[in-house]
Amino acid sequence: MLILQDVTKSYPQGARMVHALRGVSLCIREGEFVAIMGPSGSGKSTLLHLLGALDVPTTGSISLGGCELKTLSERRRSLLRRRRIGFVFQSFNLLPTLTAAENVALPLLLAGEGPSRDRAVSSLRRMGLAERADHFPEQLSGGEMQRVAIARALVADPELILCDEPTGNLDSANAKEILRLLRSLPDGRRTVVMVTHDPLAAAHGDRTIYLRDGQLDAAGGRHAVAVSHA
Ligand SMILES: Nc1ncnc2c1ncn2[C@@H]1O[C@H](COP(=O)(O)OP(=O)(O)OP(=O)(O)O)[C@@H](O)[C@H]1O
Ligand SMILES: [Mg+2]
Numbered sequence: 599m600l601i602l603q604d605v606t607k608s609y610p611q612g613a614r615m616v617h618a619l620r621g622v623s624l625c626i627r628e629g630e631f632v633a634i635m636g637p638s639g640s641g642k643s644t645l646l647h648l649l650g651a652l653d654v655p656t657t658g659s660i661s662l663g664g665c666e667l668k669t670l671s672e673r674r675r676s677l678l679r680r681r682r683i684g685f686v687f688q689s690f691n692l693l694p695t696l697t698a699a700e701n702v703a704l705p706l707l708l709a710g711e712g713p714s715r716d717r718a719v720s721s722l723r724r725m726g727l728a729e730r731a732d733h734f735p736e737q738l739s740g741g742e743m744q745r746v747a748i749a750r751a752l753v754a755d756p757e758l759i760l761c762d763e764p765t766g767n768l769d770s771a772n773a774k775e776i777l778r779l780l781r782s783l784p785d786g787r788r789t790v791v792m793v794t795h796d797p798l799a800a801a802h803g804d805r806t807i808y809l810r811d812g813q814l815d816a817a818g819g820r821h822a823v824a825v826s827h828a
Pocket of ligand 1: 609616618636637638639640642643644
């Protein structure tokens with residue numbers, strides 16, 4: 599469902615350019631759960647942003663479900679994001695003045711869809727949080743906040759869920775629960791891509807892609823194994 603061909607991304611930094619991605623080609627099938635690992639600064643978040651159509655490559659092409667992203671106007675890209683992609687971040691990114699149900703309903707409101715409370719509560723129920731629907735984020739634990747964020751990512755029934763360090767702010771018990779929930783999402787149609795620093799988290803995926811200095815690193819897995827046995 600996702601095909602990247604020779605994707606580069608460079609950012610101007612003063613008079614110089616930072617080359618965050620340097621020729622990445624890969625293919626992610628429908629229904630896969632793919633982990634992305636790599637050292638800090640290797641381009642993981644940049645890659646996730648491009649997969650999520652939040653930004654466009656400097657060169658190269660990305661196609662999502664047969665749709666070439668660079669041919670879309672900014673407006674069409676933003677529509678595609680709302681309808682087809684859900685995002686989960688390390689810091690949960692819930693709005694503090696909205697209840698759990700209102701946070702979850704937000705993507706539906708933004709997409710101009712009708713009454714959304716029922717869909718929000720049913721998405722929360724799937725995360726085991728129906729009884730927290732009217733709580734505010736500050737009344738929830740970190741693990742619960744992340745489950746609300748996953749419910750929000752799922753509410754519009756997107757085909758692609760992108761997660762950047764979803765367990766980075768959680769203790770190991772909560773992290774395990776979040777990984778179990780993420781693992782339950784890919785269903786033949788829905789694909790999940792997760793950036794993580796944690797080899798144990800990555801092990802929940804069907805496979806792991808390693809980045810190093812903005813390029814795929816075929817030996818990455820062996821480095822990780824060497825480290826974990828050290
Ligand atoms: N908006 C931006 N403007 C300028 N440089 C950027 C921007 N975003 C990322 N970079 C640079 O691109 C490189 C890759 O950054 P990226 O955030 O993708 O790394 P990462 O692998 O996610 O790192 P981390 O594990 O620390 O989150 C870094 O050198 C970073 O400083
Ligand atoms: Mg990052």
